[in-house]
Amino acid sequence: MSLPFLLSVLIAGALFGFGLSYATMIQPEVVLSFLRFEDFGLLWVLGSASLLTMLTYQLIPRLLKKPLVAPSFKAHAATLDRNTLVGAAIFGIGWGISGVCPGPALAGLGAGNWPMLLALAGIFAGAYVQGRLMK
Amino acid sequence: MPAIDVLFPLGISQYLIGGLFIGFAVSFLFATTGLIGGVSTFFTSTWSFVSKWSYFNRENFVSSRNWRIVYAAGLIIGAAIWMLTAGEAFQTTVSWWQLLLGGFIAGFGARLSNGCTSGHGICGIASLQVPSLLAVLIFLGAAMISANIVQLLGGV
Numbered sequence: 093m094s095l096p097f098l099l100s101v102l103i104a105g106a107l108f109g110f111g112l113s114y115a116t117m118i119q120p121e122v123v124l125s126f127l128r129f130e131d132f133g134l135l136w137v138l139g140s141a142s143l144l145t146m147l148t149y150q151l152i153p154r155l156l157k158k159p160l161v162a163p164s165f166k167a168h169a170a171t172l173d174r175n176t177l178v179g180a181a182i183f184g185i186g187w188g189i190s191g192v193c194p195g196p197a198l199a200g201l202g203a204g205n206w207p208m209l210l211a212l213a214g215i216f217a218g219a220y221v222q223g224r225l226m227k
Numbered sequence: 228m229p230a231i232d233v234l235f236p237l238g239i240s241q242y243l244i245g246g247l248f249i250g251f252a253v254s255f256l257f258a259t260t261g262l263i264g265g266v267s268t269f270f271t272s273t274w275s276f277v278s279k280w281s282y283f284n285r286e287n288f289v290s291s292r293n294w295r296i297v298y299a300a301g302l303i304i305g306a307a308i309w310m311l312t313a314g315e316a317f318q319t320t321v322s323w324w325q326l327l328l329g330g331f332i333a334g335f336g337a338r339l340s341n342g343c344t345s346g347h348g349i350c351g352i353a354s355l356q357v358p359s360l361l362a363v364l365i366f367l368g369a370a371m372i373s374a375n376i377v378q379l380l381g382g383v
Contacts, residue, residue, distance in 0.1 A: 093293060100259035101294045105301015106308065107252035108264065108345075113309035115245020116237075120321045121383070127374035132234045136242035137249065138348055144250030145257075145353035152258045159261035168263045168350050170342060170358035179340025180347065180362035183333050184369025189377050190329025191321055193344045194266040194337060197330065198299050202306030204316035210323055214330020215337075219270035222338040226282040 096161040109199040118200040120191030127188050253349055262294070265346025267337040269295040321383045
């Protein structure tokens, strides 16, 4: 992988981490207050991020023949099967227990939220067990 | 407006602006590298460095494991930049068992589902993928139920 490619990924990740922090999504308390119907702000985060991305996912391939530092655009390919739906339900249960999902678990560390190490350990362990159950 | 205060007691600007940053991040990633910016695959592909188990060494994990680590590092760096400029350090008071157990279950589920709030949520909604839209509805519903049960059981 070229340096411009890795730098682009790093900048994108940093913008993502900055946005998650700005949106207070690295505070599990805020996420839990959404899931308990006390503050619906999370919908603005999901909504504004998704809508902006919806626009650019449509526009960018029309404006650029290929990505600036890579040969081709990847397609988002989710499959409609049992694992996708059952996995989503299991993910939701865990998300509701902790108020933490994978992005904020990482970003939280950068903002000094050390207890997120526990969530990260849990996510890594959960991903490991899931992988070991697959062939 | 009182109705707005009830729905959004902390205001909406931080949510809106933070969300736009996130959307810009995922858009920037796509424009420069063509990649789809989900986060949870990182937690599977990184195992390929230390495990010989065939699943972790699938082509899609091994070929993406390097950039996914850089992406994860970027998330941490971006939050650190936020802390040093716009914000301040924050530590959660959510109980250790909630973080560990919830993390484990969420990690298992996100990988089984092949996506989380970023992959199915932001990227999936943005590309109007039916499986992702269904996954989002399911995980939002499940999370609302479990978050309320945990509260009844005395969790933070």
